[in-house]
Amino acid sequence: MIGVIAWATCREAVRSRTFILLLIIYLLGVLMSRIVGWISATDGNIITTDVVFSLQSIMGVLVAVATGTALVHVEIQQKTLYTILSRPLPRWQFVLGKYLGLCLALVAGQLAMLIIGLIYLMLTGADVHQWLVVAGLLTTLEVLVMAAVSLCWTALSSPLLAAVLGLATYALGHAVHSLPGLVHHLKGTQQTIAIVLASLVPDLGQFAYRNEAVYRTPLTLEDLALRVIYGVMWCTLLVVITIAVVRRKQL
Amino acid sequence: MTARLSNVLFSVSIVLGAVLLLGWNSSRFLVAKPVIRSKNLDFLPAPETARVLALGHNNTLAKLRWIDSFAYFQYQLDTKNDRVAGGGQGFQRLYETLIELDPKFQPFYEHVALTTSGILGQHGIALAFLMRGNHELPASRDLWRNTMATLKTFFQTDIRHPLQFDAFLNAWESNEPLFEEKRIVWDWKRNFGGRAFSGVEQLPYWLDQLQRTTAKTPNGDFVDGIIRDLLARYGAQELSALAASWRIARGGVPQTRRELVENLERIDFLMRLPEVEPVPTSLQQLLDPRLVRHRYPTELPPYGPLSVDANGHLALKSDPYGLPWEISGNKVISAGAERKKIETNLAGLSAQLLTKAQEQGSWPETLEAVTAMGIQLPASPPGGTIVLNGRELIVRWSAEPQTPWVLRK
Known part of the structure; x- marks a missing residue:
């Protein structure tokens, strides 16, 4: 049953206007990225690569937040949720199926963006290598974590608020990555509070390998595995929280 | 009017409107003239906070901020006032932030060396950034060359601290992986030391900088301007020296100690001083092969104001700006x-x-x-x-x- 829900969710997400529009915006952004390279007084290849990979992350996160927050809400609005839940289907299966379906759609979108980006970079003469692929895949994981964040916020609040909170989490998630280097400015209790609060947010900087990949800085297999495990654990935790909330929710 | 006709008219008006707007938009680009922007650094977070604000897009943000700061470069060319709100030097703070965000981007180090050293004369700051570049990008030959040129040109480290200079050269050499590439260090050392004509000591440094900039960019134009200014001063110096030799050979009095030393053998102590001090009236008078041969016994300097034409005659080039040299009293000046x-x-x-x-x-x-x-x-x-x-x-x-x-x- 999870598979059926996942597949249906994936098809629905891929067909949604938000998904397609953001992909088109990504495509336009990629085409225009070369202009940034041209006006930079360098050969522009590194700058184009940076912009292309930033676009993949930003557009991916926007798709994840926009689609993730609307997912359950649309089911409630169209009253299809009641038809599904009237069947002998545990709610956890419904939530998990929804999340997996969203993940499938996001992975498809991210892979499309990565392939388009790499082909574009190749055509413009930029240096294309395996580390860029690794960076693209880690960005995909970042997007999946953000999808789990959005799903969790949807369960806890309204779709609009969930979208705002999702984007705020994205900002915080990257900001906390730099916190270990700044926390020495705080002392005593302040430092403890900052560390505890920062620990509540997923450290999205773990997936920003794109900043190093562009210079061919290698990533060890162990480091890669740790980042993947970190991402999968956050996804699991957030989905479990969502399930717990949805199970208790009066629909 | 039928419904069909009104639909067609409606569609046509939409298409016409779209074409009109697109034409309007594109016309702004067609008639646009290049404009040099000039601005202050109005937003410059501290390096520590820049990473927090970058939201995981450190490289992209650093480069977009860098491109935006090109206008500040122009501002410095005009005002040479690098103080920014909040204290400190603008370029130094800007590049500390940019390098903190993206320490592996080589043009940051090249550009900061060019701006702080070239425009503002802050050679110490430039050197500090270049050495950081050597630390972050030890395999970058361009940065090593830039550091060594700065050490030699602005600090005369090769004369003042030869052992330290050699140590730097050795460090560069050790970071060149191949034997052929190590030879570049030796060639560089030899070429930089082999200068035959005084007045153009900085020329190799700036020619090197020029090759690493792009034409028609603020950086490229700036370095180009420095070289032309250097060559114009050198050309004026050389032609003025020839004018002095011309005067002294006709009984004129040396005006400076240098003129006396350079033209000692031309002075005929038995000759009566002319009543009117001889002054060359035309630059062609300076193209006297005896004067020129005396000044350049082996060869004409390649970046000097003189050349030999197809018939083997001495010829005067234009000044580096494409304008004529002019005589002004006892001196020759570059109109450009x-x-x-x-x-x-x-x-x-x-x-x-x-x-x-x-x-x-x-x-x-x-x-x-x-x-x-x-x-x-x-x-x-x-x-x-x-x-x-x-x-x-x-x-x-x-x-x-x-x-x-x-x-x-």
Whole structure:
């Protein structure tokens, strides 16, 4: 049953206007990225690569937040949720199926963006290598974590608020990555509070390998595995929280 | 009107409207003239906080901020005031932030060395950034070359601290992986040391900088300008020396100790002093093979003002800007360099004009109004007229220059 829900969710997400529009915006952004390279007084290849990979992350996160927050809400609005839940289907299966379906759609979108980006970079003469692929895949994981964040916020609040909170989490998630280097400015209790609060947010900087990949800085297999495990654990935790909330929710 | 016709009209009007808007938009680009932006650094987070604000897009943000700061480069060319709000030096703070965000991007180090050292004369700051670049990018030959050139040109480390200089060269050499590449270090050392003509000591450094910039960019134009200025001063110095030799050979009195030393053998102590001090009236008079051979016993300097034409005769090149050399009293001057001086002065006055306009809330429309705002305008130079071109003070020159010297290979 999870598979059926996942597949249906994936098809629905891929067909949604938000998904397609953001992909088109990504495509336009990629085409225009070369202009940034041209006006930079360098050969522009590194700058184009940076912009292309930033676009993949930003557009991916926007798709994840926009689609993730609307997912359950649309089911409630169209009253299809009641038809599904009237069947002998545990709610956890419904939530998990929804999340997996969203993940499938996001992975498809991210892979499309990565392939388009790499082909574009190749055509413009930029240096294309395996580390860029690794960076693209880690960005995909970042997007999946953000999808789990959005799903969790949807369960806890309204779709609009969930979208705002999702984007705020994205900002915080990257900001906390730099916190270990700044926390020495705080002392005593302040430092403890900052560390505890920062620990509540997923450290999205773990997936920003794109900043190093562009210079061919290698990533060890162990480091890669740790980042993947970190991402999968956050996804699991957030989905479990969502399930717990949805199970208790009066629909 | 049928419904079908109204639909067609509606569609046509939408298409026409879209075409009109697209045409309008694109027309702005078709008639656009290049504009040099000039601005201050209005947003500059501390390096520590920049990473927090970058939200995981450190590289992209650093480069977008860098591109935006090019206008500050132009601002410095005009004002040479690098103080920024919050204290400190603008370029130093900007590049500390950019390098903190993206420490592996080589152009940051090259650009900061160029701006702090080249424009503001802050060679110590430039050297510090270059050495950080050597630390972050030890395999970058360009950065090593830049560091060594800075050490030699601005700090004379090879003379003052030869052991330290050798240690730097050894460090560079050890970071070159292949034997052939190590030879570049040795070649560089030999070439930099082998300078035959005084007055162009910095030329190899700036030619090296020029090759690493792109033509028609603020950086490229700046380095190009430095080289032309250097060559114009060198050419004027050499032609003035030939003019002195010409005068002294005709009984003129040496004006300086250097003229005396360089022309000692031309002085005929039995000759009566002429009643009127001889002065060359034409630059062609200086192309006397005996004078030239005496000054350049082995060869003509490649970047000097003289050349040999197809018939084997001495010929005078234009100045590096494509304008003629001119005799002014006992000296020879470069018309191009004089033009540049005036234009630089006016660029500074244009920056003052901007400040005054911001204070008073209006732009002047005439030169009289500019003077009334408290800006002292210089007199129009010979062959040119100072005019107010929109919001800029410029000179309209009556004579166009010929093709300037080609410096970029």
